[in-house]
Amino acid sequence: MDTRFLESFVAVVEEGSIAAAARRLHLTPAALAQRIRTLEAELEAPLLLRAGRSVAASEAGLAILDRARTLLREVRDLRDSATGGGLAGELRLGAIATALTGMLPAMLARMAARYPQLEMHISPGISTELYRRVLLGELDAALIVQPEFAPPKSCEWRLLREEPLVVLAPAALPQTDPHALLGNEPFIRYDRAQWGGRLADRYLREARIRPRDRFELDALDAIAVMVDRGLGVSLVPDWAPPWPSGLVLAKHSLPRPFPPRRLGLIWTRNAARARLVRAFLEQGSPGNDVLPQT
Template sequence: MDTQFLHTFVAVVDHGSMAAAARLLNITPAAVAQQIRTLEREIGAPLIARAGRTVNVTEAGSRILQRARDVLRDVADLSTVANDDATAGELRLGAGTNALTGMLPDILARMVEKFPRIKVFIKPGYSPELYRSVEGGELDAAIVLQAPFALPKTCDWELLREEPLVVLAPAAMAGRDPHELLASEPLIRYDRSQWGGRQADQYLRSAGITPRERFELNALNAIAVMVDRGLGVSLVPDWARPWPEGLHLVRLPLPRPFEPRRIGIVWSRSTIRIRLVTAFLHESRVAMAAHVDAP
C-alpha cells in the first residue's frame, strides 16, 4: 500500500473536499480522486462519500482514520529512529497567528542555520486546539498562550514572552488618559471567545469601564489597521512585531496593574523527537533573548 494514498485520504477528510486536498498536495483533483479509488480497492471498502463538491467520510473511513494518522506518523518517524543524531528528522510544530509572523521566523532562522538536516512541519491554529494536538501526539511542540488549566503530566510548558495589555489608539490621541479613551471612544474589541480577548474583558470589568463597542474580532493586525483609520481604540496585548507598515498609532500603558498575556512553548515529554524539541527550546530561548521590538 502506498502511504501517499493514506496521506491523500487524511487530507481529503481534514479539508472536506477533493479540491482543497488537491491544493494542499499540489496535485490535480482528478489525481486525488484516483488515489482515493485505488486506496478503497486495496482496503476493500468505500472510504469517502461524495456529495457534489464536498465529501463525507464513511463509517469504514472513520474506523481507519486514526490508524491512518498513526501509520503516517510512524513513517515520518523513521528518519529520526534511523539517525542517532539530534540534527536529523522531522519536527512537527504548531503556532498561533501572531507567533507565526512575530516569533517563529526568528527561531526557525536559527534552527535552519544550525541544523540544516531538520525538516519542520508547521500547523497554524489557536492555542486550545494546539494544546490538544501536542497532547494527542500530532505535534511535538507548539508556541501557545499559557493555558488557564493544569497540563497533563505528559506535557511541559516554558515561558518565552510576556505581553502586557495596552490601549491602542491613533497617534493624535497620545497623552490622553487610557481609561478615558476606553470609556468614551468606540471600542474595537479583541474577541472574547479567545483567551487573549477574555483577558482584556476582565480588565475592563475590573476597572469598571463599560465601553461603546463597535467591532469584535480575533485579528490583532486588522485591529491595528482599524484603529489607524480612526474607527476606534482597542485594548490588546502588546504583541510581537512585525506590525502592518505605515500605521500611526500609540500604545498607552494601563494605569492599573494586571497580568500580562504569556506566550511560551508546550511540548510532549514522550515524543520520539525529544532531542529535536530540546534543540528547538534552546534556539527559542536564544532568539527571544536577542529579540528587541521596534519602538
Template sequence: MNTDFLKSFVAVVEHGSMAEAARRLNLTPAAVGQQVRALERDMGTPLVKRLGRTVTPTESGDRIVERARELLGQVADLRSVANDATLSGDLRLGAGPNALLGMVPDILAGLVKRYPGVSVYVQPGYSMDMHPAVQRGELDAAIVLQSPVALPKALGWQLLREEPLVVLAPAKWAGADPHELLSTQPLIRYDRTQWGGRQAEQYLRKAGIKPRERFELNALGAIAVMVDRGLGVSLVPDWIRPWPEGLRLARIPLSLPFEPRRIGLIWSRASLRLRLVEAVREEAMALFPVPGGRARRGGR
C-alpha cells in the first residue's frame, strides 16, 4: 500500500475538500482524487463520498481514518530514526497567553540546547481553539488548559501544572476573608466565555456569592493591574510568572475546596513529528514536574 494514498485520504477527510487537501499537500486536485481512488481499489470499498463541494468519509472510511493517521505517524517516525541519528525538523506548537510567557521560553531553551537542528513555529491562541487545531493536524502539539470534556482518543495529554483559584486583592487586604471580599467589593471578572472564567463562575455559584460586577475581560495581566489600581478584586487562577512588575497584590486562598485549573501538553497521535513532540514533552516534564502527571491515553 502506498502511504501517499493514505496521506491524501486523511487530508481529504480532515479538510472536507479535494481542493483544500490538494493545497495542503502541494498537489493538484486531480492527483489527490486519483490517489484516493487508488486507495479505494486497494481497500475494495468506497472511502469517501461527495455532497456538492463537500467530501465526507463513508462508513468504511470513518472506520479506518484514525488507524491511517496512526500509521502515517509511525512511518514518518521510522524514517526519521533510520535516516537521522540527531533529532531535527520543524514543529508547530500552540500556546495560550500565559503559557507563552511563563512556560514556552524555558521549554524551547532546553529543547534547542539538546537538539540544535529543531525549528519551532509557535502559534499563540486560546485553549478552546487549539484543541481542535491539534486534532485537525494544523498544530503538532499545544500547551493549553485541560479541556472540560474528555479528549478524543486521537489526542494525547500530559499534565504539567496545576493552578488553584485565588482571590486577587490589593495588598492591604492580605488577611481578609476571601468570600467577604468577593461579596462586598466590586468584581473584576475573568471572562466567562473562556474555560478559566467559567471555572471562577462555578466557584461563585458553589459558594452562593452574588458579586457586584464592574469589569469583565480575558487578560490576567490586565486584571492584576486593575486590582492594584483599586478598581476591585478578582477570582482568578494563580497563574505562572511573569506578572506585571511593581504590583502590590495579595493572593488569598479560597475557603472551599475546588478543582485547580490544569495546564498541559496535548498532541496528535497521528502527527508526522511525534519524535519532536516527545522531545518537547520530556523537556516540559523536566521543567514542570507535577505529582501524578503521567501521560494519559486520551480523556481527562
C-alpha cells in the first residue's frame, strides 16, 4: 500500500473537501480523487461520504482513520530517524492568526535558511482547535494561547511571548480613563469562545465593569478596524505587529495589574518529532518578540 494514498485520505477527512485537501498536498483535485479511488479499491470499501463539495469519513473510513494517522506518524518518524545528523522530513505546525502574521514568518525564514531539506506545513486555526489537533497527533506542534488548564503530561509547553491587555479606543475620543471607556462607550467584545477572550472577560468581571456590548468577534484585526471606524472600544491583548495599516487608535493601559495573554508552543513528547520542534524553537530571539529560554 502506498502511504501517499493514506495521507490523501487523512487530508481529505481533516479538510472536509477534496479541493482543500488538494491544495494542502499540492495536487490537483483530479489526482487526489484518483488516489482515494485507488485506496478504496485496494481496501474494498468506500472510505468517504460525499455531499456536494463536502466530504466526510464513511463508517469504513472512520474505522481506519486513527490507525492511518498512527501509521503515517510512524513513517514520518522513520524518515526523520534515517537522516542521521541532518534535519529533514516534515514539520506540521499550527498557529493562531496573530502568531501566523507576527511571530511565525521570521522564525520560518530562519528555519528554511538553516534546514532547506525540511518541509513545513502550516495550519491556521484558533487555540482550542489547534490544541485538540496536537493531542490527536494531527499536528506536531502549535503556537497558541496558553490554556486555562494544565495540559496532559504527554505534552510540553514553552512560553514565547506575553501580551498585556489594553483598551483600544478611537484616537479622537477625549476620554482617556480606561475603565470609563469600557463602561460608557459601545463595546466590541473579544469572543469569549477564545481563551484570550475569556481572559478579557475575566478582567471585566473582576473590575465590576458591565460594558455596553455591541459586537462579539473572534478576529482581532477586525476588532481594531471597527474601533478605528468609531463603532466602539475594546479590551484586547497587545498582539505582535503587523496590525492593519492606516488605523488611528489609542491604546490605554489597564490601571490594575492583571495577567497577560501568554503565547507559546505546545507539542507532544515524541522523541523523533521533538528534534524538529527544538530546531524550530531555536529560531526565536528577543528581537523576534520571543522570550529567551530560562
